Amino acid sequence: MTLASGQKKDKLDRLSELAAVRDDEQGVSLWRDAFRRLRRNPAAIVGAAILLLFVLVAIVGPFLVPYDPAAQIGVQQGVVRSGAGIIPGPSSDHWLGYDHQGRDEFSRLIAGSRQTLIVGVVSTVIGLTVGVLLGGLSGAAAGLGGRWGRWVDNVLMRIVDMLLSVPSLLLAVSFAAILGPSPATVMIAVGAVSVPVFARLLRGSMIAQANRDYVLAATSLGVGRGRIAISHVVPNSLAPVIVQATLTLATAIIEVAALSFLGLGSQVLGQPEWGLMLAEAQRYLGVRPALAIYPAVAIIITAFGFTLLGEAMREALDPKLRK
């Protein structure tokens, strides 16, 4: 075609569509639009602030703590005698007092955040990876794979359904019982619990995407089914999975704490972890209930932050709520 006429047409094209463009730029970009909505949502701001604080504390906190979280200072100084029911509370030197072994409670709470973050994140990443692989395979097979695909999908989904039907904590405890207590056990156990959730979510999302026009258009160009699944369908199906990952982090933190509480977590002597701290505080509830309250509040606030942000993201990305 001739260039001159083309350029003229473009000018017209752009002029007459200026209104439409402006409209589009406000509405259609999924992520940018979602981000804009997130920033306007106070719940998201609060959630993000909590998370930022938590991550910051977990990363730099252990370097800044006033005392070695494993050192039994109180016992050495003779101020803590838990056998006799003497565990001093907050003072100007020890902001949250001592724990039952005479260690600085504040230092342990700060240092414990790192363990909680690492185990929570790693277990979610494990669950996410396995879940996305299973769900992706299943979704691709079901959405694009023909007769064989349906068979593969059926087998995979029955496995996932089995995992899904077992109460998550029970599943985690069984895993932990098989593998023996260690942080790795907790990560795998908590990760395994979230696998079916991610798998189901991605599969459902992919099957919905497989009926979209752009998939038909790509097919009409001779693009192979594998490539369509990986480079077209999956990228469009990940939004709900990412939101779910944020929500899963919240439950993972609680589950990690629960497993440690049950004595299935870290066996390294003196290593602080919120769930373990909670478990240990149990025996001294009568003497100093605050020792249970500190880690409990830390767990709740952190989980609350993840949930706030996760729910806000879900809302922001929900196409039904977008104008």
Add this chain to the structure above:
Amino acid sequence: MALLDVEDLSVTFRRRGQRTVHAVDGVSFSVDAGEVVALVGESGCGKSVTSLALMGLLPRRGAQVGGSANFDGTELLALDQRSMRDIRGKDVAMIFQDPLSSLNPVIPIGIQVTEVLVRHRGMSGDAARKEAANLLDRVGIPDPRRRLKEYPHQLSGGMRQRALIAIAVACQPRLLIADEPTTALDVTIQAQILELLKELVRDSNTALIMITHDLGVVAGMCDMINVLYAGRVVESARRKELFAAPRHPYTVGLLRSIPRLDVGRGEKLTPIRGSVRDVLPWSEGCAFAPRCDRRIDASIGEPPPMVPTHTGHSYRCVNPVPVEEKA
């Protein structure tokens, strides 16, 4: 021999618990190399299903395809998936109605253009990107290098359709199927897109099947026009002849519903009575009979045959509109 020869194409949808639908019911037409052929009819008459059947894109479950579609010696309807994939996008390409939903929203335009170059022309990296920019330039997208990095939502509707057209013509297909390519666009842009398509097929000698519900769209560009009603071709003629001497009452109805400048202000547009839902099954007579003013006793009872004339004009009507009485 024609480039594409469609003989007695039929598509039947059968789903358990649902009524059997004869979406396409014995459609025949042919397309010569470089020719522009229109399939025209109200929505629901089977135009999209026809094109999807030719491309092998109907769902394998529930859709039963019969007849034949010979593309330059290859029987499209009998082809296995793998060979069909090699033909799609390379020899036969399609342009869809809604450019926004036909483009992947999360992938930059450039990747969507290069994808087909990589697939069928064995290009890669810089060469593919360069060719992609050339293609965008060719379909009249300004500043193509920048556009390649943009996402579909950043383009206007017209630009998106131009990008889709660029993708469709990327491998210089011999046949292009455009399914209502302008229906989702503003009127001013419709004309530009039609003009672009016209130029592209003329310059590259590509055959084009133009699918539309609007006879006005095909008036300026088609060589041959097939009018579809309820899954069958009811009239088929060269463009000039069809506009000058339409014989089927349905075609006349379609022509009357196009707004025209040479019609006096007093005269109103006359839409066709009733709706596409008021059809008679073809096996029981003319499907258009329930909406037709020229219906006679012979219209009902048995399916009207296609009546050929010596000029290659044919129509499926037992009481055709006389030639003098043109709309």
